[in-house]
Structures are given as C-alpha cells and as structure tokens.
Amino acid sequence: MRVPDQKTQIVVVGGGAGGLELVRKLGARYGRKKHDIILIDRNLTHIWKPLLHEVAAGSLDANLDEVGYGGHAVRWGYRFFQGSIESIDREHRTITTAPLLDERGEEVIGRHTVRYDYLVLAIGGISNDFGVPGVREHAMFLEDRPQADKFRQKLLNACLRTNHQHHTGNPDARVRVSIVGGGATGVELAAELYNAARALRHYGLEVFDETKLEVSLLEAGPRILPALDEVLAMTAREELEKLGVKVLERTQVVRLEDRAVHTGDGKVIPSDLIVWAAGVKGAEEIKTMSDLALTRGNQIIVRPTLQTETDERIYALGDCASCILPGKERPVPPRAQSAHQMASLVFTNLVRAQAGQPLKEFSYHDHGSLVSLSRFSTVGSLMGNLVGGRMRVEGRIARMVYMSLYRMHLIAIHGWWRGITLIVIGHVNQIVRPRLKLH
Template sequence: MTANGEPQGNPLEKSQENSGDKSKEKQSKTQIVVVGGGAGGLELVRRLGDRFGRDDYDIILVERNRTHIWKPLLHEVAAGSLDANMDEVGYGGHGVRWGYRFFYGTFAGIDREKRLVHTAPLKDEDGREIIAAHAIRYDYLVLAVGGVSNDFGIPGVLEHALFLEDRTQADHFRSKLLNACLRVTHNVAQGQTDSMVRIAIVGAGATGIELAAELYNAAHALRHYGLEVFDETRLKVTILEAGPRILPALPEKLAEAAAAELEALGVEILTDTIVEEVQPFAVKMKDGKTIPAELTLWAAGVKGPDYLASLDGLEADPANRLVVRASLQTTRDDRIFAIGDCCAYTPENAERPIPPRAQAAHQMANQVFENIVCITEGRPLKDFVYNDRGSLVALSRFSTVGSLMGNLIGGRMAIEGRLARIAYTSLYRMHLIAIHGWIKGLALILVGHVNRIVRPKLKLH
C-alpha cells in the first residue's frame, strides 16, 4: 500500500489509480521527506517549509513521537527539574505554522529504486492498529533519525540499564527515581537509618555528568515536596568511566574542576573502570568489584540504529552510521542526505568523524537546506565545513564549565561560572529561535523566565 505522505485522516489507503486528479497533482509536486524530528530534523523542515511553501513543494516530516523536546534537556526531565510539557513542541501545529506536513509513524525502511519511505503500522497501547503501514514517495530524502546508546555487547545492559535517548525514557527514569526516593523515605521512617538511593551512571560524558549534578539538586528540593526525611545525604551516585578522566571533550583543567565539584556534592567517580556486566541491582566491573545500584543509567557511547547497517545498500560505518560525502549526500545515493548522530562524515585530513553533538546537527541541517536550495536552482552543491564552537557542561545550579572556540576569540578559551552559564543557556535559546523564528522564539524565552519563577521546582508526577 503506497501513499504520498498525506497527513493522517486523509484517504491514504486509496490506490494511485483511484485517487483521481488530486493524486496526480500531488505527484507533480517535488516531495522532500525528512525522517526524524530531533534538533536537526525539526530545524530543517522549518526552513524548508518557510522557503518553499506548499504550492510546488511538499515537505513532509516523518516522526514516531507527537512532540519534540531538545535532547540536551532530557537529564533535567529525568531528574524532575524540568516539566517537559512546558517546553515540548507539537509537530502538528508547528507544521501548520511553517508549511510542512507531519506524518506520525515509525520509520521502517526505504526502497531506493522506487524512491519510497516505508513506515510501520501504528498501534495503540492495546496493540490495536490505528494506521496501516504506508509508503511515502520522495524526490529527496533526509535521514535525521539520531543515534542510540551503544551497549558494546556488554551483558545485562539492554535488560537492566536505563537510557536517556528520548522523553519516554526520561519520564521512565524519573518515575523509577521517585519510587526509589519514596521507598527510602518509608524505610527511614521504619527505623532503617542507613537506607539510601544508589544510582550508577556508566559514562562520564556530558549526559552522565549533567545528570549526576541534577540528581543532587533534585534530592535537595525533595524535602519541600512531601519527603521530609529525604535529602541529598540519602543519595549515592557513582560514575563509572572506562577512560582516564571525565569529560574528555573538555580541557583537562576544566574536567578536573568539574570532578572536584561533583565530589564535593558526594558523587563517587571511578575512572579506568571497565564494566563487565549490568545486573538487576548492581554493576559488575572487570576487576571483580561490584557497585550496588538500584538504578543504572547507561550513557557510555552513541551509535546509529541497527537498521542503518543494512538500509537498502547504503554505506554505513562500524557504528551503524551512514557514510556521507562533503555535501552530506550518502555515498551511494545522491537523492538521500543524512545529518546528525546517524551520519558519519570525516572531514579531509581528519582522523575521526564529526562527534555526535547538537551543534553538529544544527550546522548540518543548515548545510542540507542550502544544498537542497542549490539543487532546485541548478547550482553546484556546497561542501559542509564543521565549526567546532566548543563544549559546555552544566552542573545544575552548582557550576558550569566549558570551552569556547571560534574566530571571535581567536581559538580556544576555557570558561567557568557565570559566563559559562550564560553561554550554556544561550544554546537552548538559539535552538528556540531556529525552530520558531525570532518573534515566537523570543516570546518563548520570556515565558521561560516567568515559568522559572511561578512553576514548581520539581515535577513529581
């Protein structure tokens, strides 16, 4: 069963022969399909819809979630410090505003010969089919499906660890965290004075480090939300890192400052520690040591989804990321682009592909937009040039560290404290402007300031 990507509610199930003049009119339009509504994908469809409109072009976003939330905020959602309902973006309404169409469905594959994107059947929580499988025609396809956590084949990770790849997982972590805190509160009331919530975080990159700090911030506030005997002293967080230090993307001095801040909070940091197995309530290391953990958060690496390794003949690297040329077109199909965490682009004279960061997805989205415009205007495509603008890590309300890079500062500059916090906050503000435009983006920034004052500090439901 095929379709032209029309939104749910339209007669997609009709065959091409029975769809009449309306279907032929749709076929005459240039159809650009973007799969994945993360930071890069959402920015791209916003710009494409704004640039081309609906008359001669059909811009379609295929996404398995109904709403978008900026991925670097997920650690705050997981700790309960951020109410995602206040910050998420509904794809349907956003598409109406910016001239693209939202197709709610799960990506299931492509047919490069027929130029079709396949989606899986959409089912409700009871397993009842809502919408059948579909095939959506494309003239140009952009894959922005993001990455997934790399378990490195370690036993027990998929079965017993938690992840922070999307809002559903962040909400799940928050629910289990709250239950653990309630359990400890009850145990203390029953006289078990040594009862604690023990959390292991595997991976000392930005996600793991930011979550560790945010957990202590949340624990400090819980006493004001009904858990009178619970505070940060009832929380024990252990960070396990296979490398020699935390935050390898930052200069060593800043990483040491972050480590000192975390240890002052009570975080235990174990470097040069290789995980051998994740058990239901513990993490076992290769040296034989076992760390008790009621919750284990896995943040040890990123790879492409497994299906990218065999996606209708497209070239993928060992980490399941689609290999692209300098134009960000896939090496084996000029009509297909890939951006963000799911693509592997190694600049000339570079040893490794561009790292999976939000700033890379943003820059790639801008480049693919320009190259699609070049295609429609018959101009040569431009090569992607990645500008590393540094890395910033926020340790909740306690501290922010990072490094800025670029022509404005003449290289690399290490920053901490208030300046780093301002720079970190500006990243999200830039994202809001990128997906909403200047007027609504600035309005949302103002609303965000008000919400920090009037809304509860923690989300406990």
C-alpha cells in the first residue's frame, strides 16, 4: 500500500527509444513534486539502435551521438539508476536489480530493491539464434553499443592484418565477413562495410580498399528485406551486388564454427567475422524474472492497452512486448516506429489511469519501411493518405526521409528546442569530424 503523502512512483526499465521518450514525457508532465519517475538501465548512455550498424563499421562516432542518462534525467525531472532488473515482486510492487560489477568482477552497487506504483518494461529484445549450434560461441551481435564497438575493433584488426599480408607478398588476402539475416540490419551493415572500406586507404592502410573485402549476406527466406515489396527488395539486392556483396537467399544456416558458416545445402563459407542479425526474441532472463505471461519467444504478452496480461499495473512496450490487436493474427512488428507509438500510448494511459479514466487501446500505424545502403542508395516504401496507400521511394528522396527519422527521434527524447539544436550540430559534425572512427 502507498503511504498517503508518498510520491507516486513510476519505474521504467530500459532506456531505449521507447523508454527514454516515455520518461521524458512523464518528467515534463509531472516533475518531481508529487511523482518520482525512475529510469533503470544497465548502460550509462543511450544510442539509437538503428544507428548501431554505422557504429560497427566505424562510420559513426557514438561518443558524439549518444545521450547520457544522468544529464538527461536532471534536465527532464526524473531519476536514473544504473542496473539490470533481476526480479519482479508483484505482490509487494517492487523490483530487484542485480549487483553491478566492474570489469574485474568487483561489486560497485549491490542488489537493490525499488518500489513502484506503476512499472513499465521496455527492456528490448535479443537476436533469435533459432537453436542453431555455434551461434552464441562464434557469432557477433549488434544489440547494443558495446557489441558494435567490439565488432568495429575486430573489423579494424582484420583489415590491418590483410593490409600487412598484401605488403608481405600475399595479394589474395581478404577480409571475409558473413552476415546472417537479410533484414534491415543485415542489409544496412553490408553496405556500410563497403563505405568504410573505401575510406580506409586514407587512414594508413595504403593498399586496402573495398576490393579486399568479401561480404556474404545469407537469408533463409525467399528474398532479403521481407518488410519491403518485391520490387524494392530486388532494387536493394542489385545495389548490394554492385558493391560486391554476395547475396545468398533461400540459404539456411545449420551450424557455425570458428571462422566458418555451414549451410543446409552443404556449403562451407570461410569467415573472419560472423554477424548474426536474424530475428528478434525476448531475453532468456525474462522467464525467471517473474510470472508474467510470455510467448514462446520470451516476449511479454500485453493487452491492447499495453498493460501486461497478468498485471494491470505493469506495462510493456517495444521489442520485449507481444501485442496482437483485435482482428489481427500477428503481433505488432518489433520496429523503431512501433516503440515510438507504444511509448506515446503508455504515457497517455499512465495519465488516464491516475485520473481514474478508462484506458485507450493501441492502434498501430505503419508509416512504411526505409533501408539505407550507406551513401550509395536508400530504398523503401511510405504509407500516406496522399497516395492512397503505399508509395515506393528511392534515391535522394528516400535518403532525406530516412535521415528525418533520426531527427524525429532526437525531438522525441529532447523536445523541440534542444532537438533542433542537436540536428544543426549534427550537420556541422558531418563536415568537421573524421569520416571513420578507428579507435
């Protein structure tokens, strides 16, 4: 029970796009007088997940684009606590965070209990390995900034090694990268790698360029980019193949080994680096966190109001949530625009719940899909009333719309004034900062 003069405590776990937007809105709405808004995340900073492929390739310096939770919290009237959720006690309305350890395994912050009146889970998802042997041991993932930084360092080491081998008489040396999963992440990473490779000769690798790079993109389905229509997917494939990407559709991966990808048709693809970008599921720890109803893929089942099926005081949004709307057979897709729309509805429903008003149901609006092939091209489709449905876009127009998505994200988490200021600063940084981040 809440003490009469005690502040209403709203706890948001996960500082991704949806979670960070939500605490900004809650902080701006309520402030600190009668509410205590708390954001919990294991990291100290936020980076927009659709940018991670650029961080991995070295095309983007995350230090210039990340958002520090501490400073953001002070600005918008909420509190930030660093930690990872370990368990939920629904009876006493508390959550427990796991001990925070440093790189030596020494405890920095002990196990902590946090009370809540309302709890929002925005903990994201992880790549679905579909039970393929060797994935967790031999593949790399792009789920957060540390993983992207790790990939960038391994990529640079491989490029340096290949550059040295060319100097010492091995002209056939190549950097071989296999990307499993032909969705947006896999396609965008493949193109970004060639953009980075073209620039490396200006950073001390005199004989290294895109011809020393071999990228294989493997997709188990009939075509890459299933979220786009067939014409756009074919356009993207043609652009990738022009760059030098080997696109392998209808190719199922059955096993990974160190430096090798085994496919269902018996082929073995030698690989210096393997990236797994196939599918999304909930994290394994969700199963032991509480008794919330879950899907087979560990996603939290929510009602159309985005309250969990098990507890009306607990909400879930983004990749960790499974929301099947009335009249639909499949859940809302795990996309950035879904998280943004869910965050808006959770904010509205938290306000209405505290006012004793009936909650609203979620309505997903598909605004289309855009895929950036680095500076080479952009393809996608937009949903709009002006065209009466879906409209294909390519080239500069598509690139402009793609870039506007990030600008909208900045405004969503910073507000209009600061968001526009950061957009202007971003344009200046593109001119003055190095093309590649190699450290």
